[in-house]
Amino acid sequence: MVAWPGTAGAAGRVVAGRVVVGVSGSLASLAALRAGAEQARRGGRVLVAVMAWExxxxxxxxxxxxxxxxARHWEAAARARLDRAFDEVFGGTPPGVATERRVVRARPGHALCDLATHPDDLLVLGVGPRRHRTTRTHRYVRAHAPCAVLTVRPPTPPRRLRRTLRNLTPQDFTLASR
Structure with missing residues (x-):
């Protein structure tokens, strides 16, 4: 018997929904992965990290x-990016959270909406800078997700640091590595 979130399972216990997170390797998706893990930890939910590829x-x-x-090469590359995202955010597996890592061959919006199918699920997406807020994936998810959608921004560096980073050239990085 499959027990959906918020319903009594075979043993009579209440099962919570899942937290589905779209991961691409970008800073915004890494922030979404961290926020999704926190949401999963708080609610006793399973964290499902999804790397979609075509x-x-x-x-x-x-x-x-x-x-x-x-096709096997690109799938392996997607799996490596997903593992690298977990390593960058948590140093491996997030503590205290049951996780599933899924590599899906589909468009990201379709893959996320196909996995977050229940109203008690939570779908977490990272969003970039303001001018790039509505990507094709975000538009698709907003139109088709049957559950709540949480959007997360990556941390913004201080204004002075942003100005410095903007003015850097490739030569600055070669000098720093010496």
Whole structure:
């Protein structure tokens, strides 16, 4: 018997919804992963981290010239990015949170909405700077998600540091590594 969140399971215990987080490796998605883990910890939920991928040339072209070796390569690269995101945010697995790592071959919005199917689920997305707020994934999720959606911004560096970073050149990084 499958017990949906908020309903009594086979043993009569109440099961909480899941926290589904879209991970791409960007700073915004790393912030979303951290926030999703915190939400999962607070609510006793399972954290489901999702890395969606498609062939770089797109599914239509891939279907005309399929190459299973390249598909395995891109899936492995997506899995490595997901593992790297966990390492960067938590140094491995987040403590005190049950996690699932999923690598899905689909568009990100479709993959996230297909996994967050119950109204008690929480879908967490990272958002970039204000001018890039509405990406195709965000628009799709807002239109199709059957559950609550939490958007998370990455931490903003102080204004003085942003000005300094903006003025750096590639030569500055080579000098710093010596």
């Amino acid at each position: 062939p770089p040339e797109g599914e239509a072209l891939y279907l005309r010239h399929p190459d299973r070796a390249w």
